[in-house]
Amino acid sequence: MKTILRLVALLVFSSLILVAQQKSDYAIVQLFQTKAQSISKNMDKANSVQECAELNVTVDALEKEFADDKTLLNKAIFPDGYDRTIEHLRGKLLVRQKDLGFIESQVVRITELETIVRGLSDQVKKLNMQNDKLLADIQMLTQNVQKLTGDLFNAATPLDSLHNMIVKLRQGLQDRDALVFALADSLFLQYDKNVSDMKDVEKQGLLGKIERHNIVGNVKRSIMDNVTFLETTQLKGSDLVALVRQQKRFQSQWAGIAPKLTSIYTSGKAKKYEVSTVDSMLAVWGDKVDDAMWRSLNTLFKEKGFFVKEFKNGEEFSANLIAFLSEQIQNPNEETNDTRFKLFSSFHENLWLTDLNATWLPALTELNKISDTQRKEIEAKVEKWRSIVSPGASWLIYVLVLLGVLLIPILAIRLFPKAPRTPKETSST
Amino acid sequence: MKVIIIQFFFSFLVLAGCSSLTLKPGDFAWPIESVLKVDEKGIIEDKQYYFSLNVKELLYDETQDSVNISNVTLRIIRDMKGYYFMTASKFKNVYVFEQIEGGLKLTKKILVTQNGLENPAFNQRPPYIQLLNGQNPPVSLTKEGMLEGENK
Numbered sequence: 316m317k318t319i320l321r322l323v324a325l326l327v328f329s330s331l332i333l334v335a336q337q338k339s340d341y342a343i344v345q346l347f348q349t350k351a352q353s354i355s356k357n358m359d360k361a362n363s364v365q366e367c368a369e370l371n372v373t374v375d376a377l378e379k380e381f382a383d384d385k386t387l388l389n390k391a392i393f394p395d396g397y398d399r400t401i402e403h404l405r406g407k408l409l410v411r412q413k414d415l416g417f418i419e420s421q422v423v424r425i426t427e428l429e430t431i432v433r434g435l436s437d438q439v440k441k442l443n444m445q446n447d448k449l450l451a452d453i454q455m456l457t458q459n460v461q462k463l464t465g466d467l468f469n470a471a472t473p474l475d476s477l478h479n480m481i482v483k484l485r486q487g488l489q490d491r492d493a494l495v496f497a498l499a500d501s502l503f504l505q506y507d508k509n510v511s512d513m514k515d516v517e518k519q520g521l522l523g524k525i526e527r528h529n530i531v532g533n534v535k536r537s538i539m540d541n542v543t544f545l546e547t548t549q550l551k552g553s554d555l556v557a558l559v560r561q562q563k564r565f566q567s568q569w570a571g572i573a574p575k576l577t578s579i580y581t582s583g584k585a586k587k588y589e590v591s592t593v594d595s596m597l598a599v600w601g602d603k604v605d606d607a608m609w610r611s612l613n614t615l616f617k618e619k620g621f622f623v624k625e626f627k628n629g630e631e632f633s634a635n636l637i638a639f640l641s642e643q644i645q646n647p648n649e650e651t652n653d654t655r656f657k658l659f660s661s662f663h664e665n666l667w668l669t670d671l672n673a674t675w676l677p678a679l680t681e682l683n684k685i686s687d688t689q690r691k692e693i694e695a696k697v698e699k700w701r702s703i704v705s706p707g708a709s710w711l712i713y714v715l716v717l718l719g720v721l722l723i724p725i726l727a728i729r730l731f732p733k734a735p736r737t738p739k740e741t742s743s744t
Numbered sequence: 745m746k747v748i749i750i751q752f753f754f755s756f757l758v759l760a761g762c763s764s765l766t767l768k769p770g771d772f773a774w775p776i777e778s779v780l781k782v783d784e785k786g787i788i789e790d791k792q793y794y795f796s797l798n799v800k801e802l803l804y805d806e807t808q809d810s811v812n813i814s815n816v817t818l819r820i821i822r823d824m825k826g827y828y829f830m831t832a833s834k835f836k837n838v839y840v841f842e843q844i845e846g847g848l849k850l851t852k853k854i855l856v857t858q859n860g861l862e863n864p865a866f867n868q869r870p871p872y873i874q875l876l877n878g879q880n881p882p883v884s885l886t887k888e889g890m891l892e893g894e895n896k
């Protein structure tokens with residue numbers, strides 16, 4: 316029965332594919348002609364080198380899009396067909412460029428940039444779709460895990476597939492973020508000058524491109540997806556640190572393009588607030604990653620059994636951790652040396668070496684949450700705690716020195732045995 | 745006897761002179777269909793293949809309505825052999841015509857769907873004419889009808 320069902324499903328699926336593949340030849344021809352006419356009209360209106368370069372790329376795209384229907388178009392469109400239509404468009408563009416007095420090399424350079432822009436734009440679209448799907452899958456799987464375990468997902472959840480998905484999505488989000496900014500950079504590069512020095516026509520052209528490639532929309536989407544990812548995955552430790560780094564990188568990249576966008580948007584009333592909207596969204600994202608980071612660190616201390624007073628920022632973290640370490644050093648409860656040594660060993664092995672010194676302190680310093688001085692102070696306190704609770708350490712050194720003193724003559728005797736007797740000595744005996 | 749032979753010879757020459765000249769093979773296939781709007785007089789006009797045709801009778805045959813004809817958009821294609829295939833949205837049939845002096849003559853009326861075509865389109869797929877109908881699987885047609893195995 317299952318086999319029959321599978322076969323039926325396969326047949327339905329393959330017939331659906333077949334239906335999807337069928338296109339009306341008439342519709343293809345109409346679409347080609349409409350696009351070619353639109354390009355031709357835009358060539359008449361083109362006034363800047365950027366517009367010409369863009370049209371050049373559009374002709375390339377038209378040629379590529381309809382390459383599979385070349386035979387049909389050559390037959391159906393009389394007298395030009397596919398080949399001559401493309402040829403005519405290229406010729407017309409060259410004439411237009413000459414009329415406007417543009418240098419060919421300049422057009423070629425901007426055409427290359429425009430090709431990059433379109434490639435990046437396509438990649439962003441693909442990644443958007445891929446990330447949306449992954450995010451939806453992760454949300455669904457996380458809910459299932461919560462139902463099963465009654466707990467939020469964490470990095471230790473033994474679900475390889477979910478963890479792999481999260482890794483993949485994190486990579487996808489990072490790639491998309493990088494692409495969006497690369498796309499924006501390539502757009503500005505085409506104009507080869509500061510926005511303030513641009514003519515109104517150029518500004519309008521750039522604004523059109525920014526909107527066509529949905530730069531601000533993609534930036535907003537990136538932020539929203541990153542926030543959703545953060546809230547869904549509840550990551551900890553180095554994974555979370557990576558997210559904080561990503562937010563900071565994003566913020567600094569946005570700081571690079573925001574002033575340019577502000578200059579471009581000054582003319583449009585509705586768009587004027589776009590930049591400040593993104594700024595607010597970024598601030599919310601920043602607050603959320605910070606909250607997640609401090610929450611994660613507080614939980615870390617609790618889980619490992621060390622009662623450090625709760626903190627919500629770098630200053631509090633540093634002060635409370637130092638207070639905890641000072642307390643251990645001062646020993647107000649007058650605990651025995653043995654208990655203190657055990658507590659220090661547990662702190663050192665389970666928290667200091669594995670998390671605090673390995674991940675968090677370098678990250679917090681790098682992210683300017685704590686200063687170098689604060690970090691050094693914390694390290695010094697830990698060192699002092701160690702020296703106080705390990706009194707045997709100095710005795711150990713004496714024992715080692717004594718052992719060394721004893722071992723040196725023994726080793727010397729072994730390494731340099733007595734010289735063989737000389738022949739003279741032999742003959743005398 | 746001589747007279748009979750001479751008469752036979754002359755009659756052969758006369759018959760040979762009267763026989764029709766045949767040009768073969770020919771390919772009359774249009775690469776794509778024509779999509780033509782019927783005007784208020786029931787006439788369609790094709791600017792690519794330069795012909796016009798009164799289609800009132802066809803519309804009446806399909807819809808039993810010869811008044812509301814100006815909103816119909818006919819889709820026409822010609823196959824390799826020179827037969828014309830016509831249909832339109834909401835039509836149940838595809839009509840196959842051959843050319844006659846000053847017009848077209850119906851050779852076959854192919855019933856495609858009882859519910860009427862949703863969004864028909866013809867494609868030239870020699871030796872067939874392919875009929876697309878919205879999301880339904882495409883159908884291959886010849887002047888005789890639907891390709892065997894593709895009946896509804």
